[in-house]
Amino acid sequence: MSAAHYAKIWDDYWSDTTDEPGQVFWDSRPEVGVLDDLHRFGAHLDPHLPLVDIGCGHGTQARALAGRFAHVVGVDVSEAGLAIARAGEPRPGLEFARLDLLDAAAAQALHARLGDANLYVRAVLHQLDDAARVAAVAGLAQLLGARGRALVVELSPAAEAYFEYLFAEFAGPPPGLRRVLRHGIQPAALQRGDLTRLFALAGLAPVAQGKGVIHTTLNLPGGQVALVPTDIFVFGRASEG
Template sequence: MSVTERYRSAWEGYWGGVPEAPGEVIWDSDPALAAEPHLTLLLPYADPALPVVDLGCGNGTRTRHLAGHFPRAVGVDLSRAAVERARRADPEGLAEYEQLDLVDAAAVRSLHERLGDCNVYMRAVIHQSDAADRGPVAAAVARLAGERGRAFVVELKPAAATVLAELAQAPGGPPEGLRRVLEHGLRPAEAADGEVAGLLTGAGLKILAEGDTELTMTACHPDGRRVRLPARWFVATGR
């Protein structure tokens, strides 16, 4: 099983076209506003001697930050263009980057066989996935965590769609970062309330901690406020 060609093409088109300058990717906030607060939630539960895998790594901003806290950091993404961009942005080789379809169970199993049990970081992947792919994505988290790993998963809540809709209808149209997402057919905040928790437990994961948060974007509202999207985070343990 693999993701649909429409979904794959949408992400290749997005990552192949978005400029590489800082701030052009709407969710690519400074790690101090994103990955670092998430590490504060994950590390009390995680074994820092295990590798970390960043699922949906994009251009690798968060993967490189995670590399400073774990002995090995691997970023994986469906898009080849994203993986190539991540490698260009990391000339020092702080992390590793691979193309991986999370819905491809055999490919996920192969990665686990190479790395062993891992800590998993996944930010806003399920809510963007097609409905049929969300269960397999959660299963990939469980497979990679194995028995010893811990997973940090954060996903947009449905309320985020309202914020984005208002932003898209702002005078002058949506900010450039959001416009690029919409024009490539990517659909933010589609997962229903409670769906993510059900997917994680359905994949055999046990939720150790959870809470509400916000994901800070690089875009701003017309009045200058930074866009912050309602989200829910989970720390889970593997089998």
């Protein structure tokens, strides 16, 4: 799919989003989202580098990052999502900018402005097709430069079975996820080894890894919060080792 296609479906999604709680399926509170990820893996990121929140959407996680790094840039392909993010509470050192990660020249221009940067990449790659994933990871490598590292949270292979369970519980797509599918966004869990192979193509290798979950806004019939299984990696230049 083209970059223009991804921009359109995400603009459509965010344009259809209001302040009503629970609309955004993956809208974790920062303490069980980015702050928990940083608690576990943040020691692998150089605190002196800026941090770019890739696919920041409406900016929830980027605002939490701004409390941990001096300069944070939330980027997204969707102008509609960025409009929501910019309308939120301002934070020192936080800015939002449009970035088409599939555009190599755009990634190069952002790197030229920021220098080497750390990246937070939460549940972005799984909704891209195979060719777009390769281009996206090349863009991530451009932004990292020589010294940056990428903290990547992605749906694990176990997520596929978990979504089947959710569909069975709700006799179809559950609320929140139904909105995602209606706008043509097609999530697909990456299979074992996909992430490391993708990043290896861009000269990046795992520095650390672990398991986690995405706390969704969906409550199950028994009252529990739906938790989507994830794999978590920190990637850096393969030459580091």
